[in-house]
Amino acid sequence: xxxxxxxxxxxxVRKEYRNGAIKTDVLQGISLKVFEGDFLAIMGPSxxxxxxxMHIMGFLDRPTxxxxxxxxxxxxxxxxxxxxxxxxxxxxxxxxxxxxxxxTSVLDNVRLPLFYSGLKGKEELELAKRAIExxxxxxxxxxxxxxxxxxxxxxxxxxxxxxxxxEVIFADEPTGNLDSKSGQQIMDVLQKLNNQxxxxxxxxxxxxxxxxxxxxILIKDGKIVYNQKVDHRRFAKDGFEx
Amino acid sequence: xxxxxxxxxxxxxxxxxxxxxxxxxxxxxxxxxxxxTMNSIGAGAQNLILSRVASMGSNNxxxxxxxxxxxxxxxxxxxxxxxxxxxxxxxREDAIAIANHPLIEMAAPFTMGVGRIVYLDVDKKSxxxxxxxxxxxxxxxxxxxxxxxxxxxxKSMAKVVVLGFTLKExxxxxxxxxxxxxxxxxxxxxxxxxxxxxxxxxxxxMDTYAFIPITTTQKLLLGTxxxxxxxxxxxxxxxxxxxxxxxxxxxxxxxxxxNPSGDLAKDDFKIMTQKETADxxxxxxxxxxxxxxxxxxxxLVVGGIGIMNIMLVSVNERTREIxxxxxxxxxxxxxxxxxxxxxxxxxxxxxxxxxxxxLTFSYLGGVILGNMLDLKWSAPLSLDSILLSAGVAIVxxxxxxxxxxxxxxxxxxxxxxxxx
Numbered sequence: 001x002x003x004x005x006x007x008x009x010x011x012x013v014r015k016e017y018r019n020g021a022i023k024t025d026v027l028q029g030i031s032l033k034v035f036e037g038d039f040l041a042i043m044g045p046s047x048x049x050x051x052x053x054m055h056i057m058g059f060l061d062r063p064t065x066x067x068x069x070x071x072x073x074x075x076x077x078x079x080x081x082x083x084x085x086x087x088x089x090x091x092x093x094x095x096x097x098x099x100x101x102x103x104t105s106v107l108d109n110v111r112l113p114l115f116y117s118g119l120k121g122k123e124e125l126e127l128a129k130r131a132i133e134x135x136x137x138x139x140x141x142x143x144x145x146x147x148x149x150x151x152x153x154x155x156x157x158x159x160x161x162x163x164x165x166x167e168v169i170f171a172d173e174p175t176g177n178l179d180s181k182s183g184q185q186i187m188d189v190l191q192k193l194n195n196q197x198x199x200x201x202x203x204x205x206x207x208x209x210x211x212x213x214x215x216x217i218l219i220k221d222g223k224i225v226y227n228q229k230v231d232h233r234r235f236a237k238d239g240f241e242x
Numbered sequence: 243x244x245x246x247x248x249x250x251x252x253x254x255x256x257x258x259x260x261x262x263x264x265x266x267x268x269x270x271x272x273x274x275x276x277x278x279t280m281n282s283i284g285a286g287a288q289n290l291i292l293s294r295v296a297s298m299g300s301n302n303x304x305x306x307x308x309x310x311x312x313x314x315x316x317x318x319x320x321x322x323x324x325x326x327x328x329x330x331x332x333x334r335e336d337a338i339a340i341a342n343h344p345l346i347e348m349a350a351p352f353t354m355g356v357g358r359i360v361y362l363d364v365d366k367k368s369x370x371x372x373x374x375x376x377x378x379x380x381x382x383x384x385x386x387x388x389x390x391x392x393x394x395x396x397k398s399m400a401k402v403v404v405l406g407f408t409l410k411e412x413x414x415x416x417x418x419x420x421x422x423x424x425x426x427x428x429x430x431x432x433x434x435x436x437x438x439x440x441x442x443x444x445x446x447x448m449d450t451y452a453f454i455p456i457t458t459t460q461k462l463l464l465g466t467x468x469x470x471x472x473x474x475x476x477x478x479x480x481x482x483x484x485x486x487x488x489x490x491x492x493x494x495x496x497x498x499x500x501n502p503s504g505d506l507a508k509d510d511f512k513i514m515t516q517k518e519t520a521d522x523x524x525x526x527x528x529x530x531x532x533x534x535x536x537x538x539x540x541x542l543v544v545g546g547i548g549i550m551n552i553m554l555v556s557v558n559e560r561t562r563e564i565x566x567x568x569x570x571x572x573x574x575x576x577x578x579x580x581x582x583x584x585x586x587x588x589x590x591x592x593x594x595x596x597x598x599x600x601l602t603f604s605y606l607g608g609v610i611l612g613n614m615l616d617l618k619w620s621a622p623l624s625l626d627s628i629l630l631s632a633g634v635a636i637v638x639x640x641x642x643x644x645x646x647x648x649x650x651x652x653x654x655x656x657x658x659x660x661x662x
């Protein structure tokens with residue numbers, strides 16, 4: 001393995017949820033590292049805790065115990081607003097449910113993170129246009145989300161995730177709600193972004209989607225049962241088979 | 243996040259639920275409109291009354307029969323006027339004695355009565371006032387046709403009458419009334435003059451009155467020897483207080499009242515200056531305005547609670563949106579501002595519409611009241627009250643918006659994103 005820099009380090013992370021008297025251990029001591037340029041797939045059946053792990057890595061949630069670092073910054077030493085700032089500048093998120101703002105144009109949806117980054121109007125617009133171009137939706141810039149197909153919506157979500165040129169893109173089941181052709185397009189975009197230098201953390205429960213990453217880990221019942229390089233990496237542009 | 247973006251986001255948020263936003267706003271609109279209207283009508287009533295009082299002249303002193311009662315201070319004028327109707331303590335001679343005071347320019351007694359006035363086939367129930375020439379001067383009443391009543395006619399109890407402007411129109415129309423004979427309570431009177439039009443004075447429309455020598459009214463129409471009130475005009479308004487205490491002593495002596503302690507309740511008369519009258523009336527209208535405004539204020543608070551209610555629903559509905567915004571970098575402050583801005587925009591717009599409505603209602607209310615009561619209504623639309631209302635609207639937005647906005651801001655991004 002080439003000498004690369006560490007972006008995220010997770011060490012012995014535990015997460016428990018309490019619902020009244022019932023305690024659920026979602027994560028039970030997870031440790032892993034993500035390096036610059038990585039394409040990591042987190043696999044596991046539903047309820048395995050893979051999304052929770054991604055949320056902690058993406059500074060969306062805090063662990064019950066253990067540590068999570070992003071570029072040496074410790075999650076426990078940062079306030080909620082500082083976490084928000086790091087998410088805004090260094091991270092991008094793609095969710096299974098797209099989570100686009102209704103009645104808001106593609107352009108304005110993509111610009112949303114920039115609202116919170118303090119950029120000037122002109123720069124903002126340029127960045128948003130470039131991101132939309134990258135996912136190939138320039139002609140849909142002024143459409144509303146309900147005028148788009150599922151695949152297009154997810155491409156808008158990706159454009160929104162990359163508009164601030166983040167170091168890491170987190171994608172939580174990005175193909176989960178899509179037909180295979182749209183899913184293939186999405187994975188193609190993610191692979192391209194990875195080639196351009198973005199580090200990607202992908203959460204999926206499908207093996208063939210995970211095999212498009214460079215590395216994959218398998219989580220069961222809150223523990224890593226499998227962590228290794230993908231042997232026969234698939235490429236989305238070659239076709240997306242079920 | 244920039245303020246303009248926050249504002250744009252708020253507008254989009256409100257547009258998403260147009261009907262709901264409009265209905266929520268209605269509460270504020272009604273509240274603000276009610277406050278402005280009530281304030282304006284209160285101020286109009288106050289202006290009206292104070293201008294009437296001012297028209298009495300600041301060096302005039304009013305003497306009425308009957309003791310000073312607590313009720314007077316509370317301003318229940320009407321009630322005390324009814325009670326006084328039969329108090330006979332004040333006489334015409336009192337007015338003559340008062341007029342002899344060196345600091346008094348003149349003093350005039352007045353009587354009042356109501357009776358049938360007939361000319362040919364016109365038969366009207368009308369008020370009449372028993373007057374003296376000095377009384378006409380004090381009230382600044384002038385004739386525009388014929389001549390006024392003179393001293394001789396007062397002394398001789400002449401059966402002459404000067405008609406108020408409206409009364410003349412009612413009885414004679416375009417006809418020249420001078421020298422004509424009319425019947426007042428079955429007594430024949432000769433018309434010698436017509437007063438100029440003067441509108442309302444002392445809360446009475448004097449244009450509908452017939453003016454008769456006071457002695458004639460006492461002897462022939464009322465059958466009494468007392469007077470309704472006396473108005474004295476002082477030479478020097480700066481010495482009013484001194485004069486008032488002099489007059490009290492004078493009247494006590496004349497009425498044989500032993501009252502060394504100066505207890506006003508023991509007197510059988512009361513003396514008021516313009517200032518005191520104004521104070522009493524101002525406090526009455528002030529209380530009335532406050533009462534009306536506080537009822538309107540309650541409407542405003544209810545409107546504010548409506549805002550809070552809807553904002554809470556909105557925060558719940560948009561939990562996923564809040565989660566997403568937080569995920570892509572919105573800080574607590576940004577979310578707080580967004581929802582506060584929505585609440586304030588709602589209340590501010592509601593406030594502006596409410597102000598416009600309030601101004602319209604104030605204007606219409608003034609016109610209607612003015613027509614109904616035949617008064618010249620002037621309710622100045624003060625910029626202060628408009629700015630205050632707009633301010634109140636914004637404050638209501640902030641106060642009632644802060645709780646839902648904080649609730650939104652405190653949501654954790656994950657809980658918000660997971661929300662179904």
